[in-house]
Structure formats: C-alpha cells, structure tokens
Amino acid sequence: MTHILEKDQIEMRQVYADTIRKLAASDSNVIALEADLSSSMSTGSLKNELPGQYVNVGIMEANMMGVAAGLSILGRKPFIHSFGQFVTRRAFDQVFVSLGYAQLSAVIVGSDAGVSAEHNGGTHMTFEDIALMREIPNVHVYEASDATQFGWLLENSYQKGGLHYIRTIRKNATRLYDEGTTFDNAKVLTTGSDITICATGIMVTEALKAAQILKTEGIFAEVIDMFSIKPLDGATLLQSVQKTGCVITAENHNINGGLGSAVAEFLGENHPVPLQRIGVREQFGQVGLMPFLQEFYGLTAANIVTTAQNLKA
C-alpha cells in the first residue's frame, strides 16, 4: 500500500476547536479551558459561542489544572489546552495530584509538540512531555498523527472519562486516514517482513517515506502508527516483531521515556529483539524551522533508512 503523503487541508488546531464545538453542543457539561493561548489554538471564538462552556483562566497553568479538577468534581468535562511544556513540565504536580491522584477526569491537550514549536525555540520545545505523563498511574497518553485521528482521540477520551493527555502539532499534519476511521488499535500502515518501524506524530510520515526507500533496496518494513503510547498496543507490536525480528522507534520526543522507551520496555519483558530508537538524545530544543530541526535532531526518513540498513546488516 502506497500512501500519498500530502498535508491535510485542516489544521490540527481547527480540529480541536471544531471538536470542542461539536461536543459542547451535545453535552452542556463540556467545558474548555485555555491559559491565554486560545488565539494559538483557534479556540478564541468559543468564548462567545459557548457561554458557560469556555473559560480563559489567564497565564496560570497550575491554577488551570486545579480549576479543571474542581469542575470535574461537579461532573463537568474539562478539555484543557496549552503548549505541551506548560501543561506537563510546568504544571506536572498539579496534573499528578489534583487530577491524576484525585482520580478526576480531564482531557489535556499539549500542542506544539517537539520541533513543531519552531520559532518559540528551546524554552518551548517539549521533548519530555510523554515521559512525564506516562508516569501518572492510569493516565492515557497519545500523540496524534493526523487530523482524523486527533478528532477521534479527543472524542474517545471524552467518552471514556479519566485522565487523558494528547500531544499534537498545531498546524497541518500529513493526511493519513480517511474520515470515519476508528483507532481502537495501533495502525499497521504498511505490512512488511523485515523490520518493524513504530512511529508517532510527524514521524509516521517519515517512517512511511523510509519504508518506500527501503523497499527499493529489498528491505520490507512494517510501519505502525503507535499513536497510543499508554496503553501501548502490545498485541499489534508483538505480532509484527514476531514476523520481522527487529524494531525501530521514531518520535519527535526524547528517546528516554517516550515511545522508544515504552516499546523497549514492552519488548524487553515480552519478546526481546534488536531495537533502535530514533528521537532526541541528550539535547535541548532550539529555534529553527521544522526541516532544519528535523535534520538537526535526526528526525528524518533518511535517518530511519540508515538505521534500518545498519540493523539489518
């Protein structure tokens, strides 16, 4: 199966705003919380459209988590957004205690994932949000790879209840899925017999590009969109590596604590196979455009290809 790798018409932030709008229309308990980044996430118009279902708390992410917890106690269904580093690094104890430990419900969306923060640079470039959030018991952690999936993850998280973290870029993602696709399991995007490539977010596209290149060299890669980092779809992963015998992970995140760690931990305990992790290694972020940053941190199809060649050599 060859994927046509084109950017979607709709931006991820528009998906967020549209989904909130839709859910809020059918459930008066839905409430969206912003911390002065509504203009960045296209939710600004919701203030007037959804009276009583939207609040911009100001630049106070720690308080936002507590307010969401209070609203959840009342049975409201909070959607919380800010840039990834603010909803995780900055407000981690509040997320952990007031939402996680208190067993309350909220859907937290961390935007501008990893290198997609571009010109906001190192202070805003979160390569550790998945690692942090994974540590909270019973939390669900996802990275959205395209618009259809993001919308589904938002709705599914809302319906499930509990604490969910969804990391995403804000702008246009490559279109991977048809409207109406469901995501109960990890998605096997190309089938292959030689190597498994597990990717999330923008790295799914790179993995698909890499698979096309590898195919010309006679290496058949199985590309899995492992959008759910916790819980991890171990069954799909296991089925794949039992066939291919090796795995590469690729993520726009630190290799420690993210997808690469989750896959390594699962396989280490269940079916050890040779594994290579592609992601950020002992580095902070920096200012730059996506192509430069992806090249700098090795978040490219070319790096996946080289890694695969070495792994198979």
Next chain:
Amino acid sequence: MILSDNLEMAARQIRLYTLKELKSLGFGHFGGSLSIVEALAVIYGKHLAVEPQNPDDPNRDYFVLSKGHGGPALYATLFLKGFFTEDRLYTLNQNGTTLPSHPDRNLTPGVEMTTGSLGQGISVAGGIAFGNMLAGRDNYTYVIVGDGELNEGQCWEAFQFIGHHRLDHLIVFIDDNKKQLDGLTADIIDPLDLEAKMQAFGFHTEKVDGKSTQAIDNAIQKAKNSSGKPYTIVLDTVKGQGVTHIEEKADNHHLRPNDADWQAINDAILELEDDLKGVRA
C-alpha cells in the same frame, strides 16, 4: 457522639477527637490541626450544608482543606458529623488506612478533594465555585488555606482567578497561625499584610479572632450577606491552639511528643472530656 449545635462545644469535641486520634498514632501534625478547630466547628457545626446520608447532593456546600496537613482535625470533624464511626479515627496513618496524613477524596467519606501538595486546594475550590456559579447554584464553597501555604505561587493564581470571576459564594479562610514548618512565617518569608493583599485581589476581607467561634460565625454570616466579591476571613490563630503547652512549643508543626508533651495532651483530653460531660452522645 455527634457534632454539637453549640459551637463552643463543637470546637471542644473536634479538639478532643483530634487529640485522641493523634494520640493513637503517637505523633503527627498537631500544630496546624489544632489551629483550625474553631473554624471547622463553625463551618461544619452551623454553615456547611452537607449530609452524610446524601453526600453527593449537587446542591450541597463544598469544603476543601487546602492545608492538607490539617487532615486529622478534618477527620475528627467528619466523624462527629456522622460520615464514619469513631473506630476509623484511630486508623490514622496506619498501614492500609482510609485516613491518610493528608486528605484523599477517594479514601475518606466526606472529603471533597485530595490535598496536601500545598497551594492546589484553592484552585480546586475556585473551580468548584466557578462551576456552581455557571450552573446558577447558590451553594457555598469553603476553603481553608494556611498562612505558610501562601508561600506557594499557585495560591495567588487562584485568588486572581477567584477575584476576577467575582465568586461571591466562595469563602476563603486563611489560618494565620504565624508559623510554618521551619519556623515563623515572618522570618522565613514575610506574608506582609494579608488583609491588604486579599483586598487587592478583589476580596472582601476581614480579620477575626480564630479562637472565637462567635467571631468566626459572625464573619461567615457577613460573608453570606455580602455579594459581588469573594470573601476572605483571616483567622488570627495560634499553632497548637487550645493546648497551652503545645502552643508554647516553638516547633509544633509535626510533633513527636516527649513525656511533658504527653502529660499536657493527656491533661487536655481529660479536661475536654470533663467539659463535654452531658453533651448528648
């Protein structure tokens, strides 16, 4: 025993069972538990609309103990209010207990919110009051925050949120006992003029004698009669309040009592039991 309608008696009941509870454990957060006894007596004894038989009533009032280390006093109050039986009090901090050092909403009947990581409870109370305002409910949210807890920046975020939204059905009590774990607040990080600060954040504010149930009751009544702004009641209290010997100890946040301390605690228990003779069981 049930919580007395007589607020002075209610305070003595809460103090008695807080001491018995901590005595059963052998150590614990004496100072900051005892300093909020009178406030709890007035809130739970007269104002807070909650029923142990119907704890999830959406129209109930909400109480959040933001200074979670005061948990033992809250547990004594909840027992007296009828949320659970006396024997549970003496499981405080025991292995597998449902009464942990700091309140946990998932373990203890009557505890509305998990607290203990300081500064977070006010935000949650703000969220509850905000949600109730959006729902058009006129129930009240009460929150007790410690003066030391106000070191945490999140408190001021929360006050700004509460003030901005004019959550006039939220009453913030500041337990101004002048001490934090490492010493006097004035020495560690001066809280400055709390009344002025809270007024600047958009609150009606008044300072009352936190040892007087009458003064606290009057202040709550005034808060309920006012509108348009949230209300802060600064409780002028003493850490270890009501047990002179503990009050006089410099370091009484978390106490591992010595012989002299035990003597004072046991004397206080006997005295309170004597005071409460005749209070209906």
